[in-house]
Amino acid sequence: MQIETLTIPTHDTVLRVTDAAAGLTGFIAIHSTARGPAAGGLRMRAYDSEDAALADVLALSRGMTLKTAAADLPLGGGKAVILGRPAEKTEAKLRAMGRAVETLGGRYWTAEDMGMSPADMQVVRRETRFVAGLPDGPYASGDPSPRTARGVFYAMRVAAERRFGSRDLAGRRVAIQGLGHVGWHLAKLVRAAGAELLVSDIDPARAAQAAATFGAEAVAPDAILTAPADILAPCAIGGVITEEVASALPARVVCGAANNQLTGDRAGDILHERGILYAPDYVANGGGIVNVAAEILQVPDRMHFVTERLSALERMMAHILDSAARAGTGPHRVADRIVAERLSANDAAA
Ligand code: NAD
Numbered sequence: 213m214q215i216e217t218l219t220i221p222t223h224d225t226v227l228r229v230t231d232a233a234a235g236l237t238g239f240i241a242i243h244s245t246a247r248g249p250a251a252g253g254l255r256m257r258a259y260d261s262e263d264a265a266l267a268d269v270l271a272l273s274r275g276m277t278l279k280t281a282a283a284d285l286p287l288g289g290g291k292a293v294i295l296g297r298p299a300e301k302t303e304a305k306l307r308a309m310g311r312a313v314e315t316l317g318g319r320y321w322t323a324e325d326m327g328m329s330p331a332d333m334q335v336v337r338r339e340t341r342f343v344a345g346l347p348d349g350p351y352a353s354g355d356p357s358p359r360t361a362r363g364v365f366y367a368m369r370v371a372a373e374r375r376f377g378s379r380d381l382a383g384r385r386v387a388i389q390g391l392g393h394v395g396w397h398l399a400k401l402v403r404a405a406g407a408e409l410l411v412s413d414i415d416p417a418r419a420a421q422a423a424a425t426f427g428a429e430a431v432a433p434d435a436i437l438t439a440p441a442d443i444l445a446p447c448a449i450g451g452v453i454t455e456e457v458a459s460a461l462p463a464r465v466v467c468g469a470a471n472n473q474l475t476g477d478r479a480g481d482i483l484h485e486r487g488i489l490y491a492p493d494y495v496a497n498g499g500g501i502v503n504v505a506a507e508i509l510q511v512p513d514r515m516h517f518v519t520e521r522l523s524a525l526e527r528m529m530a531h532i533l534d535s536a537a538r539a540g541t542g543p544h545r546v547a548d549r550i551v552a553e554r555l556s557a558n559d560a561a562a
Pocket of ligand 1: 326356357360390391392393394412413415418433447448449450469470471497500501
């Protein structure tokens, strides 16, 4: 295995990891350890190029710094990626990545992300202690998705209260894009709250299954963003709210689990100008990192910790939405400002 350190001024540490025998090329990016060890998942994806993978790991690790700070966790932001289709995953690749994580001596904790399973994390665990999201063990936190979905659901009620005058979702039309780990759990919660559901997935079988399970209306993937809904919950991929989408979106609230939902601040500004309330993604979807944090921090009473932190995230969302309303600006800008203030307070204390 070879590790090359790249100098990236915006990031604390960036490693390019290769292992010729295992056929591995990957990156580990630590964006910040100002608040504690960097945490963030390991993703496997068929990137178009190494540059694309590097850009992804840099953006995602920065996003983790924002997310851990927003959740007020004593953790920083990091991320790791392996280039390739998940079908090309091998034990040798996972173990080589595990050895690279171990070289950082706990400055970066990895976990499951897209293209990875809890079983894969157990393989990585053979080479490094610094893995969370394990299915078993003394502090194991398992799949974070149900907690992520719960956090999104709480955020959605807060946003509904601000936008529609009631946190009650009964009778609201909620469109969920992506019915994977989080989207499915969210559909269950939203349906139980009495909302009408529109569901969409690029896997038509998954959409049909959700429609049958939740009495939902299945919508084609290219129609979900323009479907007549009160609330849109992006739970598939990032970058779905482009300026064009923001200009045409019929929903009045955007609140989902996907990371980096806005393609840029301008898209968020357009939502704001059109009276669409955007619940900043890294606050809405913070339940997952809270769950993982309990394992990293070896919290004795995980359920209590997670419940308390989910309530704190809900209060944070309310604070962001109310501050944005008072300032007459978009919540995306207020969230970034609040988190930047938290991070600079840590830098000043260091
Ligand atoms: P997942 O891979 O289990 O599910 C994603 C689903 O979206 C899949 O069913 C996929 O077929 C579908 N999909 C992909 N592209 C689509 C499209 N264009 N239109 C409709 N459906 C599409 O992922 P997940 O764990 O459920 O995570 C969902 C999102 O939330 C991701 O962006 C992830 O980064 C983010 N997130 C997840 C967690 C977590 O706890 N799992 C935590 C924070 C953020």
